[in-house]
Every structure is written in structure tokens, then in C-alpha cells.
Amino acid sequence: MGASHVRGFVAEGANVVVADVLEQEGWTLASELGDHPNFYRLDVTSERGWAATLAAAEDIFGPVSVLVNSAGIVRFGSIAETEPAAWRQVIDINLTGMYLGIRAVLPSMRKAGGGAIVNISSKIRTRTPAFKKPKTGAPAKPNFKGWATRHPNLKITRGLAFAHAKNLLALRSVAHPATARPTPKAGPALRAS
Ligand SMILES: NC(=O)c1ccc[n+]([C@@H]2O[C@H](COP(=O)([O-])OP(=O)(O)OC[C@H]3O[C@@H](n4cnc5c(N)ncnc54)[C@H](O)[C@@H]3O)[C@@H](O)[C@H]2O)c1
Numbered sequence: 373m374g375a376s377h378v379r380g381f382v383a384e385g386a387n388v389v390v391a392d393v394l395e396q397e398g399w400t401l402a403s404e405l406g407d408h409p410n411f412y413r414l415d416v417t418s419e420r421g422w423a424a425t426l427a428a429a430e431d432i433f434g435p436v437s438v439l440v441n442s443a444g445i446v447r448f449g450s451i452a453e454t455e456p457a458a459w460r461q462v463i464d465i466n467l468t469g470m471y472l473g474i475r476a477v478l479p480s481m482r483k484a485g486g487g488a489i490v491n492i493s494s495k496i497r498t499r500t501p502a503f504k505k506p507k508t509g510a511p512a513k514p515n516f517k518g519w520a521t522r523h524p525n526l527k528i529t530r531g532l533a534f535a536h537a538k539n540l541l542a543l544r545s546v547a548h549p550a551t552a553r554p555t556p557k558a559g560p561a562l563r564a565s
Contacts, residue, residue: 373492374442375401382408387433391416391425392443416443416469422476435484439477441470442492444521448513459517466521474532489532491545493525494518 374392381388382405391414392398398411410432412425429436444466447458470491481487529545 374440377440377442378405378409381438382406386438389425389429389433389436416441416473417464419472419476422472426476426480430480436477436480437484437487438490439473439481439487440490440492441473442490443469444492446515447517448515449517450514454517462517462521466518467524470525471528474528478536488544489529491525491529493545494522 374390378388378390378401386408388405388409390398390402390409390411392411393413393415395411395413398413402409402411410428412428414421414425416422426436445462447454447462449458474489474491477487477489481489526545
């Protein structure tokens with residue numbers, strides 16, 4: 373999904389910095405798109421990593437005006453089956469990673485005179501899945517770790533929209549529909565300006 377965002381932004385003429393833990397895939401995407409995008413290895417759970425990536429992006433292109441927080445992982449299993457390390461990993465990447473990214477980019481967006489932050493979430497941010505999947509009738513897999521990160525994603529996005537209403541920031545929490553559809557249905561728009 374991140375790759376399709378990058379391609380979309382480049383097609384619109386934007387200067388794009390691609391960041392991911394997957395170096396090979398990141399460089400492949402960057403090279404496919406010509407001179408525009410640059411790749412940086414970023415672990416979104418690292419405050420230092422965010423600072424370095426933002427500094428690099430500013431050096432090349434100037435203040436950053438758009439951040440798409442798309443990094444995330446999904447791990448299924450009930451609470452009883454979930455080891456604390458796995459729980460922490462999902463919270464760290466899906467939630468703390470988003471927080472660190474927003475925190476890192478805000479000063480740059482102020483310099484840019486405003487900006488937009490898109491936090492990719494999941495349809496489970498507002499809905500608990502049915503016990504049976506409607507199409508197959510199979511029991512839904514428990515995903516407590518995902519549920520624990522997706523609703524806060526929406527709340528944090530709304531809180532940011534409220535807090536930055538005067539800073540010309542546009543905030544949006546987008547629900548990933550958990551299908552291969554190329555254009556996810558957008559959640560409620562939270563234009564804060
Ligand atoms: N695919 C789905 O059905 C689905 C459903 C609900 C929510 N989501 C969420 O939507 C977002 C995009 O999903 P996708 O389908 O593109 O998933 P994906 O697995 O294809 O992409 C997620 C990307 O995040 C990167 N990533 C993981 N941990 C990272 C870390 N610590 N630092 C930096 N990058 C890291 C991965 O390397 C990967 O490139 C994710 O947040 C995902 O959890 C996806």
C-alpha cells in the first residue's frame with residue numbers, strides 16, 4: 373500500500389522520501405520511480421531514526437508538508453496465545469511508530485506553513501469483527517493486538533486535528549479495508565484548518 377502511495381504522489385509531481393525497514397524493496401521502488409524518490413532505512417519505533425530521516429528529507433527537498441504513516445504489522449492470536457513481546461511489538465510499530473512520526477514531522481510542517489498527515493488504520497478501528505465471516509461462515513481470527521492499536525489511531529488523529537486547528541494541518545485516519553482493493557474507503561475526513 374505504501375508503494376502505491378509513493379507512485380501516486382510522484383505521479384502528482386511531489387518530491388517523495390520512501391522509508392521502511394525493508395531496504396531491498398525500498399531501493400527497488402525508489403529506482404523504479406526515477407530521480408524523484410529517495411529511500412531511507414527507517415524503523416518507525418526509533419526516535420533517532422525519525423529525526424535522521426526528517427533531517428535528510430529537509431536537506432534534499434526543504435520542509436516536509438505531507439506524512440503518510442503506513443507502516444504496520446498484523447499478528448493474529450488470542451490474548452492467552454499472545455506473548456508479551458509480540459504484544460509490545462505491535463503496539464510499538466502500529467501506535468508508537470505513528471506517534472513518533474507525527475512528533476518528528478510537526479516542526480517541519482510548521483516551517484512549511486502547514487501540511488497533511490494520513491494515518492493508515494483498519495476498518496476494525498471502529499468495528500469489532502463479527503464472530504463469523506459473512507462470506508465463508510468461518511470463525512473470525514482474534515486480533516487483540518490489532519484492535520488495541522487501531523481505535524487509538526483514530527482517536528489520536530482526531531485529537532491532533534483538534535490541537536492543530538489553527539496550524540493549517542489536515543489530519544485523516546484512513547481505514548484499510550483488509551482487501552486487495554487499490555483504493556481504500558476513506559474514513560471521516562478531519563480537515564482541521
Ligand atoms: N493489508 C490489510 O489487509 C490490512 C488490513 C488492516 C490494516 N492494514 C494496515 O494498513 C497499513 C498498510 O498495510 P499493507 O497492506 O500495505 O501492509 P504491508 O505489510 O504490505 O506494508 C507494511 C509495511 O510496513 C513496514 N514496516 C513494518 N514494520 C516496520 C517498522 N518497524 N519500521 C518501518 N517500516 C515497517 C513493512 O516492512 C511493510 O513494508 C499497515 O499499517 C497495516 O497494518 C492492512
